[in-house]
Amino acid sequence: MTLFSKGGFGPLFVLQPHAPCEAVRAVTARLNRAAEDVLELAYVLEGDVSRLRIPDARIGGNLWQHTCFEIFISRTGMQSYQELNFSPAGEWAAYAFAAYRDGGPLVDELLVTDVQSRQDEKKLELEARVRLDRLGVSANLSIGLSAVVEGREGWLSYWALRHAAGKPDFHHRDTFVVELA
Numbered sequence: 001m002t003l004f005s006k007g008g009f010g011p012l013f014v015l016q017p018h019a020p021c022e023a024v025r026a027v028t029a030r031l032n033r034a035a036e037d038v039l040e041l042a043y044v045l046e047g048d049v050s051r052l053r054i055p056d057a058r059i060g061g062n063l064w065q066h067t068c069f070e071i072f073i074s075r076t077g078m079q080s081y082q083e084l085n086f087s088p089a090g091e092w093a094a095y096a097f098a099a100y101r102d103g104g105p106l107v108d109e110l111l112v113t114d115v116q117s118r119q120d121e122k123k124l125e126l127e128a129r130v131r132l133d134r135l136g137v138s139a140n141l142s143i144g145l146s147a148v149v150e151g152r153e154g155w156l157s158y159w160a161l162r163h164a165a166g167k168p169d170f171h172h173r174d175t176f177v178v179e180l181a
Helices: none
Strands: 013-017 024-035 038-047 069-073 081-086 094-100 102-104 112-117 125-130 141-150 156-160 178-180
Touching: 024 141, 024 156, 024 178, 038 069, 038 141, 081 112, 081 125, 094 112, 094 125, 102 156
Parallel strands: none
Antiparallel strands: 013 024, 013 156, 024 038, 038 125, 069 081, 069 141, 081 094, 094 102, 112 125, 141 156, 141 178
């Protein structure tokens, strides 16, 4: 895993919980434009990992109902966007939306080239590589970074760079706060 040990790897983005979560101290993310059409992502969750339910085997669809890391990507000024979910078990899922929550699954086996994770009792790390050319976007991007954390008792905690008013909603454009040229 190269991203976890790379120095000078873009700014550190600190995600905020929608509501307090005692088991998690911090969730951070980094982005790296490895090539014009490849975006590398690295997420780090710090806390009491023993209190969390971390998928270690493939669970099938609905990754967002379990511990996963997410990225939302749109061209600046466009209504359309894509959502990608990454499970610590190595699974990933993608969705394409024409407008707010108006869309469905995006099937492209070449879109994500790698998802890897590692964990210990205090930290869960995940890295993924996304081929932006497969999304049809490469410049002037608005990005939202988020995470869903599942507790052993089944509770869910929602983390994002910024939360819209009301219930957790990573699809809301107020959460797309990273601009990438």
